[in-house]
Amino acid sequence: MPLSPAELQTALENQLRALTQSEVRVENLRLLAGGASQQLWSLDLSVASGETSGNYRLVLRRQLGGKIYRDALDLEREFRVMQIAYASDVSLPYPQIFLPDLLGRPAALLHRKEGETIGRRIVRDATFENARKRLPAQMGEMLARIHRVNVERHNMRLFLPHPPVEYSPARWEIKQLEHNLEDVGEPHPALELGIRWLHRNEPPAPKNLVWLHGDYRIGNVVVNQDGLVSILDWEFSHLGDPYQDLSWPLLRDWRFGNDALQFGGIAQPDDFFAAYERASNTTLDPARVHYWIVLNNVRWAVGMLNQARRHLSGEEPNLEFASLGRRCAELELEVLRLIEGR
Amino acid sequence: MYAEPWENNMQDQPTDRELITAVAHFLQTEIASNVTDHRLKFRALVAANVLTIVERELEMGETLLRAERARLLKLLDVTASDDVYADVEHMTRELARRIRAGQADDGPFHDAVFAHVKQTVIEKLQVANPKYLERVRQETR
Structure with a gap:
């Protein structure tokens, strides 16, 4: 287009002129x-x-x-x-x-917020050495702020996706992943094994559904030398289990090649969790974190398959999307490693 | 080597793989290192990387597909047809169906299924991203 x-x-000047009742440039x-x-x-x-x-x-x-x-x-x-x-x-x-x-x-x-968003640079550049020390705690505290927003007061059920009452957030996610895999049409036994594990290890539903950012990780935050500037990309917002957001930034695919550091390739997750716990006055359960890491890996694997289909169907011809079809195996290996013997 | 299906027609040199290598090299050296637009540079590197996948698939694809079929035939106890690709596709669909139906949850069948699936994922990565595979394998959990 x-x-x-x-x-x-x-077009923009015309609209803004009408809206502001002023000359605009x-x-x-x-x-x-x-x-x-x-x-x-x-x-x-x-x-x-x-x-x-x-x-x-x-x-x-x-x-x-x-x-x-x-x-x-x-x-x-x-x-x-x-x-x-x-x-x-x-x-x-x-x-x-x-x-x-x-x-x-x-x-x-x-x-417009000035700062860096590119994950590889945040993980590697010397400029962000101080930021890397501060980011985990800043992101933990900020996530607690999002999660404590009153869902009822803002009538968020009216316009945000959420599990139907008879489903726990985990089961609802699994259901959607199953349907989505059927739509993809290509068999993925590794993801099916992941999904079975998720069914068999389903945690109890959280007391309340909370508002989730849905894509909370390095790469979707603006960062400067002092750390966190702002949170971007809210299009996957929905209501669900807080552990979904808490485990997402830990995924191997969001470590930008620096695999040894589980939180976004910049730190171990301790500071992130501690700051969240302090700000939300809760104690986190490592077993639930692990469960949602598995679920999120399956989810992102299916997301990659969807992106590849956008290319294959002609909806959005794009080499990067096409290549994601072959990156799915990376996440499949991760899922198998995470559930093996557990 | 002339028995490989993709080499049935005698073509002049360079071979298919040599042509792909040449294009990947061109994208890496002449395009990616010279363009200033970083989004275009990134896409040029993605393109070069995709070609290295095709290179490895041409080299190993047939062998890996046959190995996968042999494992699936044993796992699901069926007999082979004369179409390797169709066999693997049908059996993989059947395997996915059985896993979802809960028929591979426990016991020796679960273990056999898990071992086969993991081996298959490793083989996909030998084609798609051997560096990633190496990195993950060296990691001690």
């Missing part, structure tokens, strides 16, 4: 990342007069279609989730405005 920056700039518009499912642009905005007058450093996200998991949020719901997070003192880019129709597609303007 070819779209020139000039075309986008004009969009400058330095450039594409940061773009695929068939989403585009990310960087831009500077100045509003000449009125309540919102001033200069803004922004990113524009534009949704084009295509999803990795069936229950990923659309941009409108993701924007709502970000507003709730912002109001709950979670560090994230301020969600400035949602535009339901920008050249035929939904879009959102968010404040």
Whole structure:
């Protein structure tokens, strides 16, 4: 879908002029990342007069279609989730405005946070040595903040995916993984063994469903020399078991090659867990962490297969997606190692 | 070596594998190290890596498929047809079905299934990412 920056700039200025009742100027518009499912642009905005007058450093996200998991949020719901997070003192880019129709597609303007997001750099670069010491505890404390948001008060059941009452979060996830594997159509005995193990070791449901970020890990956080700046990528938000978020940043695939350090390739998870426990006044159960590490590995393996299908079906021809079909075996080996003899 | 199915037609040199190696080398040295756009550079490296997968598959794919079939025939106690690929596909589907139905939860069948599945995953990684396989194997848990 070819779209020139000039075309986008004009459309954006027209909408913002109407919304702010002021003269506006969009400058330095450039594409940061773009695929068939989403585009990310960087831009500077100045509003000449009125309540919102001033200069803004922004990113524009534009949704084009295509999803990795069936229950990923659309941009409108993701924007709502970000507003709730912002109001709950979670560090994230301020969600400035949602535009339901920008050249035929939904879009959102968010404040631009300076910092690094690329996992490999956060794990390796000398610049982030101090940040690596602080990040685990900062991320643990921040996750506790997300998990204690009052789901009922924000009516989050109305717009976030959640397990039906008769299912525990784990069983609901397993059910979806089974259906998803059937849709993929290719047999994966290693993942089936993982799923059987998950059935047979299912933990009791948590007392309450909590709000989960859904993709909480190095790679989805903005980091500077002092550590955590903000949390990105809220599209997999849903209600479920807190251990799902707690174990996700520990997955081998999120260690960016630095496998010995279980928390994102930067540390052992002790500081992360301790900070979470302190902030949420709970004691974590290592057996549950292990269970959700297995579940999350199966989930990400299925996610890779889905991405490969987006390429294979012609929905979104993309070499990187195609290559994920062959990376699934890495996660299969991890699942087998995690459940072997247990 | 001329019995291998992909070498049935006599073509001039370079061979298929040599051509793939040449393209992978081109992507790594002339493209990835010269483009300044880091997203394009990343994709060039992904492309080069994908070609090394194809190279290894051309080298080992047939042998690994036959080994996998031999294990599956024994595991599921069936007889081979004359189509190796179809055999492996059918039996793997059957195996996945039985695991999901809970027929491989315990006992000697579970152990045999687990050993076969793990071996198969290792063999997939010998093609897809031998470096990863080596890294994980060296790790002591």
